[in-house]
Structure formats: structure tokens, C-alpha cells
Amino acid sequence: NAGVTQTPKFQVLKTGQSMTLQCAQDMNHEYMSWYRQDPGMGLRLIHYSVGAGITDQGEVPNGYNVSRSTTEDFPLRLLSAAPSQTSVYFCASRAANEKLFFGSGTQLSVL
């Protein structure tokens, strides 16, 4: 099993550009989520999904969109990148009441 796979690992954007961070898991987990991690702020939840076709907002959803068309994939879209979105992004998945598995992260810089 590959677990949780995130791409790309690094990305540099200019202000105003859009992009999609990809996340895929092969463990048939219903629950998937996106976090951002910033120094001094810890991990903050952006969006999450409890199954295909079901998404909801987390703590810091502004400027991000998600969709869940399949159980395996949960992409995160930045609509119009801003310097405040410079961060490390993590995708995670789990089954109900089980361990949370993380991807290796995407380091994003917005200039």
C-alpha cells in the first residue's frame, strides 16, 4: 500500500495564480482532510470530507476549494493564491475511530 500520496512536494506560485494540490489514498478510508501547518500556529484544518460527494469547511477554509468525486481522491484548489497561503499543506485520511494517516506534505510559497 502506498498510503496517502501528495503531489507536488514543492511549489512556487505568483500572487493571483491558481493551482491544485493532489491527494490520493489507497486504504479505502472514508474520512479525508487537508491541514496547513505554520510556525507558531500548529496544524489548522482547512476542509474535510466524510465520503464521496460530502465535504465541509474546517477552521481556515477561505481561499480554498475541495471536491470528493471518488473515495480515493481529495484535491485542494487554491483559487487565487495570496502570500498568506505560503505554508506546508498536509493531506490525511482515516477510517472511523482509527488512526489518522498523513501524506508527506506540500511546501507552497506564494510570491
Place this chain on the structure above:
Amino acid sequence: KQEVTQIPAALSVPEGENLVLNCSFTDSAIYNLQWFRQDPGKGLTSLLLIQSSQREQTSGRLNASLDKSSGRSTLYIAASQPGDSATYLCAVPLSGYSTLTFGKGTMLLVSP
């Protein structure tokens, strides 16, 4: 709103010492508690998951305890090694599918 606090924020110990990391949470209605390890520049790796009906879980030199009534968990690391140096985070969900709330972590440095 659930809040998770980890004390201390940083800890430095010599190799071989036993140590305890602390995690406290404000809402005791949790289904489980999870401890993670994060190495610099890497993702988080799950270490231990304690279900709400359990008092502790053990994995090798790691032992995690849970006291729901007092809103506390501890992670005990026996005979620490330089390879244990990392940031340790705890997290709790409020239900089986609920989002996880994370503490800000304890940065551990074990010196040879």
C-alpha cells in the same frame, strides 16, 4: 470548542533518561486520543491511538495513558535515544468522523 494544550513546548534531555510529555484537553467527550511524531521537514507519523475505553497503550519504549475525567494524557518514553528527537503532537476527535484538534506539540531533543 475543544482546545488541546501540550506542555512543555520544548524539552532537552541527555540520552538514557526516561521522560514524560503532557497533553491536556478541555472537552472530555472524546472517542480516542492519538499521539504523533513529526521529524523536521516531514509529515506526521501516528505513534499510538488510545480508545476512550482504554487507560493506556504501549508500543516498544513508548507508553501512552489517558484519563478522560481529568482531560489529560501522557506519553512516556523510556531510555530515550538521540533518534527520539522530534516534535510530538497529540490530537483528539469529538466523534468517530469528527475533525481532529491538535496540540501545538512538544519539541524533544535528546543529546548523546
